[in-house]
Amino acid sequence: MKFKPLLAAAGAFALALPAVPATAQQDLSFDAYVQLLIAKARAEGVSEATLARMTAGLEPNDRVIRLDRAQPGSPTSSGYPALAPYIARHVDAARIRGGRSARAEWSGTLRAIERDYGVPGEIVVAIWGHETAYGAVKGGFDLSQALATLAWEGRRRAFAEAQLFAVADMLASGRAERGELKGSWAGAMGQTQFIPTTYMETAVDYDGDGHIDIWDNEGDALGSAANLLLREGWRTGEPVVAEVVLPDDFDYASWNERASRPVAEWGLTGITRAGGGEWDTGDLYLDARLVIPAGDGGPAFLAFENFDAIMGYNNSTSYALGVSYLAKALAGGPSILGSWPQDNPPITHSQTRELQTRLTELGYDTQGVDGRVGPNTRAAIRAFQADQGMAPDGYPGRRVYDAVMAAANR
Numbered sequence: 320m321k322f323k324p325l326l327a328a329a330g331a332f333a334l335a336l337p338a339v340p341a342t343a344q345q346d347l348s349f350d351a352y353v354q355l356l357i358a359k360a361r362a363e364g365v366s367e368a369t370l371a372r373m374t375a376g377l378e379p380n381d382r383v384i385r386l387d388r389a390q391p392g393s394p395t396s397s398g399y400p401a402l403a404p405y406i407a408r409h410v411d412a413a414r415i416r417g418g419r420s421a422r423a424e425w426s427g428t429l430r431a432i433e434r435d436y437g438v439p440g441e442i443v444v445a446i447w448g449h450e451t452a453y454g455a456v457k458g459g460f461d462l463s464q465a466l467a468t469l470a471w472e473g474r475r476r477a478f479a480e481a482q483l484f485a486v487a488d489m490l491a492s493g494r495a496e497r498g499e500l501k502g503s504w505a506g507a508m509g510q511t512q513f514i515p516t517t518y519m520e521t522a523v524d525y526d527g528d529g530h531i532d533i534w535d536n537e538g539d540a541l542g543s544a545a546n547l548l549l550r551e552g553w554r555t556g557e558p559v560v561a562e563v564v565l566p567d568d569f570d571y572a573s574w575n576e577r578a579s580r581p582v583a584e585w586g587l588t589g590i591t592r593a594g595g596g597e598w599d600t601g602d603l604y605l606d607a608r609l610v611i612p613a614g615d616g617g618p619a620f621l622a623f624e625n626f627d628a629i630m631g632y633n634n635s636t637s638y639a640l641g642v643s644y645l646a647k648a649l650a651g652g653p654s655i656l657g658s659w660p661q662d663n664p665p666i667t668h669s670q671t672r673e674l675q676t677r678l679t680e681l682g683y684d685t686q687g688v689d690g691r692v693g694p695n696t697r698a699a700i701r702a703f704q705a706d707q708g709m710a711p712d713g714y715p716g717r718r719v720y721d722a723v724m725a726a727a728n729r
């Protein structure tokens with residue numbers, strides 16, 4: 320039975336089912352939550368047979384809970400990792416060596432994928448390397464159990480519940496059996512780590528054997544990754560990211576990290592290519608955002624629309640930079656030339672909350688204290704930095720934290 324694509328229904332759950340708010344859900348026992356989930360699924364037309372397969376033997380997974388609570392941005396985490404070690408870990412010699420081997424082994428498939436989707440093979444392989452070390456680490460968690468645990472107790476309960484309903488859709492449509500649905504503790508699965516909703520929307524049977532297998536079929540996994548990038552706006556033949564050098568008098572006050580402008584206009588501000596050299600003529604007219612991920616004094620980049628397509632795969636600047644520079648390495652391109660600041664590491668979740676509190680007390684309103692750095696917090700940081708004679712880069716690092724604490728204690 321093809322019930323109301325649960326994919327569509329899943330997206331509506333957070334809006335359509337207000338009876339049990341997230342805080343109340345935590346007060347339910349796990350078994351009570353599963354019964355609530357079953358009732359919701361029945362209301363959406365999920366068959367009893369599918370429900371039985373999806374919920375058989377479910378129990379909370381303590382390891383999933385621990386891993387979720389340790390994530391950056393959660394109250395118990397130590398904060399976001401520094402970017403330099405992240406890049407070093409994901410663009411290391413072993414991953415480059417493994418990527419070159421995988422690229423050679425699957426060269427024919429990758430050429431076909433580039434022809435069909437416009438995504439270069441080194442980009443697809445770099446994603447594969449980031450996600451599962453070229454298929455070596457796919458995760459062994461039972462997806463139904465992991466997602467049910469997260470929907471009951473996790474940080475993003477509505478999201479996890481939506482993924483559970485996509486699992487029901489996968490089971491009901493015959494795309495997979497419960498025993499096949501293994502993946503990460505967070506619900507991502509296969510060689511290229513698709514969440515269930517993304518699998519239902521985007522995964523492809525690239526080898527044409529009648530079965531979409533992103534677990535054990537490299538062609539399907541790589542073709543699906545390319546298809547996802549295409550859906551996220553990949554532009555054939557255009558660059559992804561280019562490292563740049565800022566002029567000494569760069570005007571941080573007029574910089575908006577979300578605003579794009581043509582490369583030629585960035586050049587008028589004094590920005591030049593790292594390592595020298597001229598821009599390709601065609602690139603001068605392409606729009607790009609200026610990304611300064613480690614704040615003033617760290618490397619800077621012009622990020623093109625294809626960079627944002629990679630962020631559509633995983634909404635993280637660190638991830639997109641890691642994929643981009645692994646792909647460059649696989650193709651024999653340059654590594655990052657700029658130096659990472661050693662005196663300005665990211666601050667922890669609790670320090671971010673304290674920073675927000677103190678900034679607001681000093682008259683720089685962050686519009687709330689939640690330990691997360693969004694546009695309002697960055698705007699408050701930049702205003703404080705400007706008043707203190709610091710470079711107003713909006714970066715929530717140790718430098719601004721120390722300066723705010725000192726100002727608050729005067």
